[in-house]
Amino acid sequence: MNSETFFLADRLLREGDARSAANAFRDIVEAVPEHVAGWRKYAEALEKLGNHDEAASATQKGNAVEADHITEVGSSLFFHGDEKRAKSFFTHALALDEDCLSAHWLLGEYYSNLDDKKTALHHYRRCMEIAPDRQGPSFMIAALGEEASPDRAPDDYVSGFFNWYAEHFDSHLTDNLKYTGPQEVARALRQARPDGLEHVIDLGCGTGLAGVALEGLAARLTGVDLSAAMLERAKATGVYQDLVEQDLVNALSVQPAESAEAAISVDVLIYLGVLAPVFVELARVLADNAIFIATFEEGVDIEDWELSSSGRYLHSENYLRKLAADSGFGVVSISRTTLREEYGVPVPSLIATFEKRR
Ligand SMILES: C[S@@+](CC[C@H](N)C(=O)[O-])C[C@H]1O[C@@H](n2cnc3c(N)ncnc32)[C@H](O)[C@@H]1O
Structure with a gap:
């Protein structure tokens, strides 16, 4: 055509x-x-x-397609910090097609960021009506405190979000959100193991920013991620020997025992609340004295973990120390830092280094 x-x-x-x-x-x-x-x-x-009925149906299809295009332009503005203009695109999209899923989804996020919980909930509930099989909307409704928090984000929410976000990820995070997590973790690992390593596992490797920052340190670098689109970009970096499209706990569970000398996880464990399964699997897969470096969003005045209204999990320092002790890791360090910003505000973060005990 x-x-x-x-x-x-x-x-x-x-x-x-x-x-x-x-x-x-x-x-x-x-x-x-x-x-x-x-x-x-x-x-x-x-x-x-x-053929009036068929004509109306064709008009509706045209509207739906146009609404998706308009939302796509709006989402690009949204990710580049122009939320107000983005919102007018989403509203325009809904005027054309009141069932435009992506416009409702992004308006949910827009109003949630403005702390307008009622309007955010309205849009997430509309998403549930339009696409009842999707798990993201009910997850965000839980994040807004309307339902009990699940232990972790649903896989299809994570993969759906990052498949869609992959194209904007590197530029949005590094230019707009001042993201330094991969560099900080790579620096910490290079300092801890300056002589190099045989096998390192990058849990939730995304587009491979940490892998690139680690280039040359490991003979073999394995990347694991739920999102095919993020993995495609990680593959294009050429720094990973193996890339696995799977949940990180499942991916660890099929790795041989004591088969890696280090693991990292940068800005990933924010999608899991309960972290015991991660630590238990890591304790099996990592060799004695192996190192695990990960970042977290810090939850102050919380017991263990909490799902925040952003849809990400916060963890307390105490919880990380408990997990380490329970699963056979020593805590080398846990320090406070800022790994990125959110709407211009630094996100309080923790960078933690654990060492597997003999
Ligand atoms: C914010 S990105 C960080 C990517 C990369 N670590 C970096 O620092 O650039 C989070 C990544 O974690 C992945 N992810 C989240 N939960 C996961 C899980 N349970 N298993 C595997 N990957 C996961 C997402 O698909 C996404 O690519």
Whole structure:
């Protein structure tokens, strides 16, 4: 399908051959379902033929496609810090298609950030109505305190979010959010093991920012992530020998015992509340004296962990110390730092280094 096909179909319509035009436009939208003008013209041809119901349905499809395009532009603005303009795109999208899932989802996030819980909940509930099989909306409703917090974020929420975010991830995090986590963790690992390592596992490797910062330190670097789109980018860095698309606990559970000398996890354990399964598996997979360096969002005045309204989990320093003691790790250090910002505000973070005891 090319633009010539479209103009030929349009000429048929202008010349009064609505039947042939409708057939041609139907072929166009079947071949390219995101062709907004194709849907519009198809609806016009159907209307001329007196097929009002089909015309209305084609108009609705065109609106839905256009609403998705508009939301995509808005999401780009959103990720680059222009939330107000982004919101007007999302609202415009909903005026075209009141069931536009991505617009409701992003408006949920927009209002949640403004602490307008009621409006945020409205949009997340609309997401649940539109896509009842998705787990993200009910997770965010729990994050807003309306339901009990699950132990961890649902896999399909994490993979869905990062598959969609992958394209913007590096530039958004490093330019807009002043993200330094991968560099800080890589620096800590290089300092702790300056002579190099045989095998390092990067849990939740994302696009590979930490892998790149670690280049040359390990003979073998394994990256694990739930998001295929993030892994594609990690692969393109060329620094990982193995990449595994799986939940990190499941991926660890199939690694041989004592098969790595270090593991890192940068800005990932914020998607899990209960961390005992991670520490238990790491204790099995890591060799004696192996090192585990991870970052966390710090929860002050909380017992162990808490799901925050951002949809990320906070952990207390005490909880990390308890986990380490219970699973056979010593705590080398836990320090306070800022690994990134959120809406211009530094996010209080912890960077922790654990060593597996003999
Ligand atoms: C904020 S990104 C950080 C990526 C990378 N570590 C970095 O610092 O650039 C979080 C990553 O963790 C992954 N992730 C979250 N939960 C996970 C899980 N349970 N198992 C595997 N990957 C997970 C996400 O898919 C995403 O790529």
